Amino acid sequence: MKAIVHDTYGPADVLQLRDTDRPTIGDDDVLVQVRAAAVDPGVWIFMTGRPYLARLASGLRRPRVPVLGRDLTGVVTAVGARVTRFRPGDEVFGTCLRGSYAEFASAPQRRLARKPANLSFAQAAAVPVSGMTALRAVRDSGQVRAGQRVLVIGASGGVGSHAVQIAKAYGATVTAVCAPARADFVRSLGADDVLDYTSEEVDRDGPVYDVVIDTGGDRPFSLLRRALTPRGTLALVGGAYTKGPVLSGYDRQMVRAPLLSLFVGQRLRSVSAVERAEDLAELGRLIESGALTPAVDSTYPLAEAADAIRHLRDGHPAGKIVVTMPESTGR
Ligand SMILES: NC(=O)c1ccc[n+]([C@@H]2O[C@H](COP(=O)([O-])OP(=O)(O)OC[C@H]3O[C@@H](n4cnc5c(N)ncnc54)[C@H](OP(=O)(O)O)[C@@H]3O)[C@@H](O)[C@H]2O)c1
Known part of the structure; x- marks a missing residue:
């Protein structure tokens, strides 16, 4: 073959x-x-x-x-x-x-x-990979519920484009962070509001988000936390995967986030995709219902x-x- x-x-x-x-x-x-x-x-x-x-x-x-x-x-x-x-x-x-x-x-x-x-x-x-990761971020790490405000960073990417739609399907109001050329695209996914990362920062509106799903860029935790409510959740999917030759962002996600989470009121969660049939089936249901394309x-x-x-x-x-x-x- x-x-x-x-x-x-x-x-x-x-x-x-x-x-x-x-x-x-x-x-x-x-x-x-x-x-x-x-x-x-x-x-x-x-x-x-x-x-x-x-x-x-x-x-x-x-x-x-x-x-x-x-x-x-x-x-x-x-x-x-x-x-x-x-x-x-x-x-x-x-x-x-x-x-x-x-x-x-x-x-x-x-x-x-x-x-x-x-x-x-x-x-x-x-x-599969992007959808299951987005599902874990929204449903498990973020525990997104109807009526919450969710910020998706990297909304035009593979994981982000799924996360915007899944968070909407769970009843959230979603702000999508992307480049200006992608604003129409993320709105077509269902985003209620768009934040242009080339001219604005994620704390533009103050500490208003119940959940921040971070899939792009390499923002310091201090900045990400300024966008979160006092008891909000940061779901860290990944970031600048091309950054360093040895660890890249793994230390940020696997070590620094869980450690910091012990000392602050907000929850800092590292998202790791578990590839399994149950989650694929859940994504299949969202797709067949029209909630996810x-x-x-x-x-x-x-x-x-x-x-x-x-x-x-x-x-x-x-x-x-x-x-x-x-x-x-x-x-
Ligand atoms: N934890 C896990 O199990 C898991 C699973 C899958 C993926 N990941 C990781 O998650 C990350 C995203 O994966 P992906 O498949 O979605 O990648 P992707 O399709 O390349 O999407 C990344 C997105 O991030 C955006 N972005 C880049 N710089 C940004 C910035 N400074 N501010 C805001 N957005 C920015 C990009 O927008 P532009 O196009 O405008 O640059 C792009 O839309 C990667 O690091 C990947 O390794 C982790």
Whole structure:
């Protein structure tokens, strides 16, 4: 099968379109003929091996898994002996551990759910990593309730574009922080108000937000806390993932936020996506009810996956970038 492979860490130039073996499946796995896969900062981190801390998971000297990509959507072609939820022909979406920029991918059944019927494959590919992270931020870390005021920083990005819509679905009033060129886009997602990060700061309106969901930039906690009510919650998703070569923002999120949270009235929560079928199903319900529509900025064919990743870094996309597969090249 064709796949996007890298043998070393580096910029997008290290990626090659190559013929590789189709993945094998274990008893709990599903073989999916991939129709589309998405691009997110995690893909950039696995490709570059930066921050170095991430190499503890991906391989210290070279990538342990040569095929890139995590989210996927496609059609089930085979199932392992213990798989009960899917059968060949089912359309699914979710995440995999051994690369989705390929014609076929193997995924554990617990990381998959039925693809929402009202989505194209390109739209469905946009959901898993970003949607599950946004759901965790809004529902679990933020515990957003109807009537609350929520600020979403990085609202035009992958996680942010989902978070705006999910917070609206939970009944919140949402202010979206984005660049001026993205104001119309975030309003189309349902944002009630827009804050232009190139000319205004997040404390523009004073300490009015019950929940701040931070997915972009590298603002000091003191500034973020000035936007929060005295008992408000900061849900830290991520920030400047290109910042430092060793830790990047991990120390801010994993160490400094929980420590500071012990000493202040506001809750500072680090959001970590747990990839599981229940959350995909919850996102599927929001999508089928019309409350959530994944935003696809652009699509790239598999052979141009490197350009898709460059576009994420430099193109300021509105929503998600998606890699699409040739339809029927399985041998
Ligand atoms: N915790 C987890 O489990 C988890 C899961 C997924 C992602 N993440 C992390 O979450 C972050 C966002 O991911 P993503 O997929 O949403 O990335 P993305 O699609 O690149 O979105 C990032 C957004 O941040 C905005 N931004 C950049 N600088 C900003 C600033 N100074 N002020 C306000 N907004 C700014 C960008 O807007 P412009 O286009 O205008 O620059 C963009 O819309 C990344 O750091 C990623 O690694 C964490």
